[in-house]
Amino acid sequence: MDISAVNALSYEDFVNIFGNVVEKCPLITAAVWTSRPFINLNALEATIDEFIDALPESGKEGILRCHPDLAGRDLHSGTLTRESREEQARAGMDALSSAEASRVARLNEEYKRRFGFPFVICARTTDKTRILRELSERCQNAREAEMARGIEEVKKICRLRLQGLVLSDAPNKL
């Protein structure tokens, strides 16, 4: 799909195709449709990033809270979004040993208790070992730093999801 095809989409199709580039936040996709035409994929990505940056803190927290825990309840009950399932599987989060699974569950809970939103990391650009290390280290950060870090990870996830949709030759995207 090239950018002119993206720009030609009705808002219904645009939201259907790109509605989950920010996990469970189709409102963001629906809002940025207003900014068409995009000169290229980077421009679409930048518009999403700017929309996120302009949100109040509560809005940013809301975005983080729409993310499922890594190796959490949604993974075990099969209720992850397709994108999230693929990302978590690629990082090996669906194949943890029972010791690793308990450690992740404990740290996820500790993180959420401390900050009020879940630990978010772009799973596609890392792996199980690094996720476990970061989860433990980032629990020690200040809340403000974690908000900023979580939002940067959301943007990375978004970039890779956009690239997967626009640059891949997968059929039936339109």
Ligand SMILES: NC(=O)N[C@H]1NC(=O)NC1=O
């Ligand atoms: N909590 C969290 O980081 N979730 C995610 N990360 C990612 O790459 N996909 C997700 O769903």
